[in-house]
Amino acid sequence: MFKRDSFIFGLITGLFAAAISTAIIYIALKLTKSYDLFAQGKIFMLGIIINLILIRYYIKNLKFMETGKGLITISLICVLLFYYYQYHK
Numbered sequence: 001m002f003k004r005d006s007f008i009f010g011l012i013t014g015l016f017a018a019a020i021s022t023a024i025i026y027i028a029l030k031l032t033k034s035y036d037l038f039a040q041g042k043i044f045m046l047g048i049i050i051n052l053i054l055i056r057y058y059i060k061n062l063k064f065m066e067t068g069k070g071l072i073t074i075s076l077i078c079v080l081l082f083y084y085y086q087y088h089k
Helices: 007-032 042-046 049-061 065-087
Strands: none
Touching: 007 042, 007 049, 007 065, 042 065, 049 065
16 A cells, blocks of 8 residues: 555655654643743654655665655655744744
8 A cells, every 4th residue: 555656645645744743743742841842843853753764665675766755855845844933933
């Protein structure tokens, strides 16, 4: 099911993985009352943790370059959101 070499599949997988990891980190920050990372916008950078693992898996192990490109695109968007949030207050 997850062995497709498609740019669109990479975008969808990357978006889903980034959303899940960001939600997990957000919930963990809420439970520990550690709002410092959330206030600084670092939650967007931490949101790409799962994407980095998926990029390595799809490009290195499966040799699916199109899916890897989609994952990299979503990761780049997360980095841009971080810098926008950080410096555009």
